Amino acid sequence: MSRLSFREQVLRVREDAIVTSVNRLLAEKGFDLMTVDEVAADVGIAKASLYKHFPSKEALAAAAMVRVLQRTSAIVDQQSAIAGISAFERLRAVTRWALEQQLSGEMPSLPSQNSSLRAELLGNRSYLDLLVQVSDRLGEWIVQAQQDGDIDGALPPEVVLYTVFARACDPVPGFLKAGGRYTDEQIVDWVLGTCMNGLRGR
């Protein structure tokens, strides 16, 4: 790890605070309804200062996605390090984490239709590398789980991967939470259960 000058450390901390705000606002309101003014106000700096750190609203969103993927990658590492559990159980654990993140308002979700946003993400090396890395590692677990008979072997691994990814932006947990009748733990258990059971064959 390289030494950073004091100035660089301050910069890091500030940008980290910005990404934290963006992350929360993206989870709360989504990309289109989030305004750069709000982000600036939330961080406590002027909008023009924000633009010294990130060149566009899209870049802010991309930074938030990169951080989420970094955290996801860390969770994947963590599950890989646990001995004596099946690939299916590892996959379940990562999916559970994603659902918990979403319920606690820390999972940003972006509209897949926005083209300027797509362009930004497709031009972001860090984002693409992390996405491929996480996808590959989850893909290995999926194939293994199919060999173990825990996931329906007739499903293309791609379908399983997307199904798991989609839990991170599933509207069901949010609706159930809004109803106020169930605990977060119940919600996670039900949604996770229906998801993972659906992947097993019959």
Next chain:
Amino acid sequence: MSRLSFREQVLRVREDAIVTSVNRLLAEKGFDLMTVDEVAADVGIAKASLYKHFPSKEALAAAAMVRVLQRTSAIVDQQSAIAGISAFERLRAVTRWALEQQLSGEMPSLPSQNSSLRAELLGNRSYLDLLVQVSDRLGEWIVQAQQDGDIDGALPPEVVLYTVFARACDPVPGFLKAGGRYTDEQIVDWVLGTCMNGLRGR
């Protein structure tokens, strides 16, 4: 059925064309990225004329949602009329229809966070009545399917209902279709299968 004057018929046809355009654009780009100018251009009339029919962009979206619910209600009727099939099979058929609608670009999806849109929908009697009607009828099937042992009895019916509704805006079919490697029928079968299997107990 009441006789309509010629003028009223022309009005109906025009408004129907408007709703058709809105429906397609909502499915394609979502509410925030859809502009009223686009809708007017797509219908082939001036924007000001559009505002003579519908008082706001939100009202346009609400009209599209009302039509979708009317069609859903018709599908529910149709399934109710079929003799000799289980409640679970009826529920599966309606869910399949929703997935097919989505894949063919005819299922509008609205952001649940937009507050002005929420207000419009909550103030729309037709929308609310249809939503309750459809929910109640699906709810009966769900309870029946649980009694039949086809759906896990430990799941609150509300969870099952939301899970089924959520398939109408699931991003997975769109991603698989964008990949271009599978037919629409395969995609529907896989997504429907993982969804319905997930609702069964173990």
Next chain:
DNA sequence: GTCTATAGCCAGATAGAC
């Protein structure tokens, strides 16, 4: 009811002093 033209507003982005 349809059009052209425009008002009014809001949000993303920037200029320029410090």
Next chain:
DNA sequence: GTCTATCTGGCTATAGAC
């Protein structure tokens, strides 16, 4: 790098002639 003040474009909605 931070600020205040401002520019700019695009979008919803409306005025007013026909």
